[in-house]
Amino acid sequence: MDVSCAFPTDLDSPDNIALAERLGYHRAWVYDTPQQSPDVWMTLALAAQRTERIGMGPGVLVPSLRHPMVNATATATLSALAPGRVAVAFGTGFTGRRAMGYGAISWAFMESYIRTYRALLRGEVVEWEGARMQMLHPDGHAPARPIDVPVLISALGPKGNKIANELGDGLFTTLQLPDFIADHSWAAYLAWGTVLDEGEDDDSEHARSAGGPGWALSFHSAYEFGGPDAVLALPGGEEWLSVVEETPRDQRHLAVHAGHCVELNAADQAAWRAGGSTTLQDVTLSGRRDRVRSLLEDYSSRGVTEVVFQPCGSNVQAELERFLDAAEPVVSKGDT
Template sequence: MRISCVLAPTLLSPEHIAVAERLGYERAWLFDTPQQSPDVWMTLGRAAELTGTIGLGPGVLVPSLRHPMSAAAATATLASRAPGRVAVAFGTGFTGRSAMGQKGLPWSAVAAYVRAYRGLIRGETVTWDGAPIKMLTSPDRLDRAAADVPILISALGPRGEQVTKDLDVDGIMSFGQVPAGMKDFTWGSLFIGGTVLEGDEPVDADRVKETAGPAWSIAYHVGMEFMGGLDAVRTMPGGEAWAARIEKTPEPERHFAVHDGHLMRLNEADEAAWNAGGHAMLKDVTLTGSPAEIRERVAAYAEQGVTELGFQPCGAQIERELEKFMEAVG
């Protein structure tokens, strides 16, 4: 299994990616979350300047955030700066759309976008918005620079898995859970956050909350968006406290309360759930444990078809988290 890292972009992410390269991580993925992070492409471009071997890519791009030509040009630019190191992934928009009050895109829209984008980076003429478009020849040869860049689709569920197969892309990606059909793909990437516990460190320790809490809190965000809303969340440990905080925000702006700090830090509702006992499910929903426990989980992921594990570090000591996780998995 290849060990990669995934980061919610900050202005320090390029330096963190350079650390990941030195530690032996295969690839560094960055979220496309413009509502709370620096631009994913500019951040990856800076990382390309600071590194020489580690793979780089956005994971995942949200089609509605940019025209397919813009995405193709950005990919070609990065591929020119980091030849042979770039991969891209696309998804329906959790949370790149959810955090802005929009539902995820239908799979038909994602498929149409990926087909157009793939055609563009291969130098083909495609139809978009009723007109033929293509990347024109330029002095920098950007029209062919990204022709061989691998494409993955972030999918969890039968519809997404089928679209991934129909598109015949290079692989499938998921966050937190292994898709049932991951073994059907040669490249199966799982993103998951957590932390390596130190000795008899309890799961409710402040350090653990800071580093693994953001990944843990996604259980509530997913429950709100996909599993039945507040009623579903209330059935979870700490869910009543989480829902009570969310209900204080008027519905038109409730998505702010849900997704504030998404995968970067705990927001007010997440803090309330943690303090109400929600931390009890930390090991169930994140990759948190002793080095031996983490190795056991990683081996189980491999049995389920995961070929790339993207570990997400959080907190103020990203370098420490990257180092301790790589030591744990060997």
């Protein structure tokens, strides 16, 4: 199992990707969340210029945010800057859409989009929105077509898995491990958490800053997919919901997703203080070194071929190093 990392795209991400390369990480993924992040493609281009070996790519792109020609051209550009190192993952849009008040895109749209995107990279003439088009880049404007870049699909259910099997080169999952993950030769799993020191409590300041943003996803996803009742079933859920519901209903998604994967927002902090921190090890890849290693061994046995760890908190290097130390007996690194 390869060990990779992910970053919620920010102005430090190019330097953090270079750091991950020096530490030995296999690949770095960055998020397509324009409502809270700088542009994912600009960030990756800067990272490509600061690195030599590490794989990289957007994980995950939300198709509705860009025309397929725009993503195809951006992919071609990054492939020229980092030849042989680029992979692309697509998803239906959790934070990338829901934080702007939209629902997820349909799998029918996803299928059409990826077919078009991949055909463009092959140099074919495609039809999109009733018009015929093709990548017309002359020499010096993009690599010659076809441009072969692996594509992963983020899927948790049968519809997404069908498209991943038909159109993708692998699976990109998070929050849960579907049974069909073992059917894919490339199965990346995105996880948040932190390696705790011996004797460190789950509600320590380090646990809150480094593990808390991933822990908060249990509230964000419960609310988005199960509604208020699902949140109330969580420790600290009543306190979390009371803060969110102070915001007008048509802007409530802003209160839910503020700080997503970066820091605890006001509702998250209220839940943490109310005892929600007791679930940290249940909902994230957190715990003492031996526990994290045991979880990684379980992931590998269930079919995960690439674990993708997102560090949080003020000391990214320390979190990346802690995770590598815990993962060392289980995973391969670097150019393996």
